[in-house]
Amino acid sequence: MALSLYVNTERWRAHQRAMCANFPDLVPVCKGNGYGYGHERLAEEVSLLGCDLLAVGTTYEAMRMKDMFSGDLLVLTPYRRDEEPVPLPSRVVRSASTVDGVYGLPGSRVVVEVMSTMKRHGVRPGELGKLRAALEDVRLEGFAIHLPLDRTDGTDSVEEVIGWMDRLRAARLPLDTMFVSHLTANELARLRQQFPQTRFRARIGTRLWLGDHEAMEYRGSVLDVNEVVKGERFGYRQTKAPGDGWLAVVSGGTSHGVGLEAPKALHGLTPRAKGVARAGLATVNRNLSPFVWDGKQRWFAEPPHMQVSIVFVPADARAPEPGDEMKAILRHTTTQFDRLVDR
Structure with missing residues (x-):
């Protein structure tokens, strides 16, 4: 995995x-x-x-x-x-x-x-x-x-x-x-x-x-899936679940470069507004993860760990299962993979 x-x-x-x-x-x-x-x-x-x-x-x-x-x-x-x-x-x-x-x-x-x-x-x-x-x-x-x-x-x-x-x-x-x-x-x-x-x-x-962006793709293996209800506590800091759904434990953490982001030069009002919005969400512990599941980029449930990330999947999405893979949108120049698979 x-x-x-x-x-x-x-x-x-x-x-x-x-x-x-x-x-x-x-x-x-x-x-x-x-x-x-x-x-x-x-x-x-x-x-x-x-x-x-x-x-x-x-x-x-x-x-x-x-x-x-x-x-x-x-x-x-x-x-x-x-x-x-x-x-x-x-x-x-x-x-x-x-x-x-x-x-x-x-x-x-x-x-x-x-x-x-x-x-x-x-x-x-x-x-x-x-x-x-x-x-x-x-x-x-x-x-x-x-x-x-x-x-x-x-x-x-x-x-x-x-x-x-x-x-x-x-x-x-x-x-x-x-x-x-x-x-x-x-x-x-x-x-x-x-x-x-x-x-x-x-x-x-x-x-x-x-x-050629279409020639390559990162994917993280789903290691475990735990069901939670709104308000239930979990994780290192015993954070409350934001709603009903699942906590997906996915391969890929800080040692892989997950959660790292280089500073960006923002030009124009729209990119700057988006930057301000992201910063505002981060102050209330809302950080978008690089992992995509059921067609949407999902939120970190808590900050990524060294080798895994915990991703919150809401109840209205398809339930992940151990062994599934989640696509990960990662910056190649800061990412260390576990394995490279030629197709």
């Missing part, structure tokens, strides 16, 4: 192949929890796709992934001189986002990140002169730019990349390869047309592994 991730394998792989066709020279990204699939499984999928380079988040992920993937590995987190040294093979490419970082990697294969409007990591325009001297001691694999997902000011992602291409060219820096993130296939085609001598490589994670 488990929290299971069911995958329509052929459909999932068909989406991967379509992405590779739309983004030639694609660099798959596998970081964090492996987008819900795990590092080992994604390493297998990247090998099946025939990709020569796989991007990971940290040096620690590269250390684990080197035994799962035989191609080159690109570490996305920029190098810092005071970081803990991690033994890595020469096929690992490091990112650098400062001139000092480049100087700290003599003899290494390096991708230099430039500062985008994300304002996260990157070499700034005024540092390009100093950068040219620093690059003499490394094996430059290219430059990279990490772009914003949304552009509420109406600016153009392609124009931002072109601006950097012009700056790099003016600084007499090589434009052989540019790694980009968060561009559409059409935007990438525009860049290739304007800079035919540059190899543009899109680093893609979420759209590659999670782009």
Whole structure:
């Protein structure tokens, strides 16, 4: 009895192949929890796709992934001189986002990140002169730019990349390869047309592994079902049942990521109103669970436990039974499943 991730394998792989066709020279990204699939499984999928380079988040992920993937590995987190040294093979490419970082990697294969409007990591325009001297001691694999997902000011992602291409060219820096993130296939085609001598490589994670939502589904096994009447007390805190119905004990708790939610950027009145409503319900211990039963998303009966959740199913719904499975609407990047089932 488990929290299971069911995958329509052929459909999932068909989406991967379509992405590779739309983004030639694609660099798959596998970081964090492996987008819900795990590092080992994604390493297998990247090998099946025939990709020569796989991007990971940290040096620690590269250390684990080197035994799962035989191609080159690109570490996305920029190098810092005071970081803990991690033994890595020469096929690992490091990112650098400062001139000092480049100087700290003599003899290494390096991708230099430039500062985008994300304002996260990157070499700034005024540092390009100093950068040219620093690059003499490394094996430059290219430059990279990490772009914003949304552009509420109406600016153009392609124009931002072109601006950097012009700056790099003016600084007499090589434009052989540019790694980009968060561009559409059409935007990438525009860049290739304007800079035919540059190899543009899109680093893609979420759209590659999670782009076809219908290809995957979480389900939690129903372990036990206990009937309750309105006002009856239950659980760790002896909460009162909100009505007649059933308490379904379902696989999937905090250790799986159930009940965890990343902060959201809310735009517009309707999303903000919904956010206020959810916060108001939470103050009276009304929290919607990710579990769906009889066509509706059901409420937590109490906060999720470490490995299970208790879900309240009202009497007007179909009674769950041990052995049933409840669909779970979970965020892949924060979920740890017990088992993965290929279908």
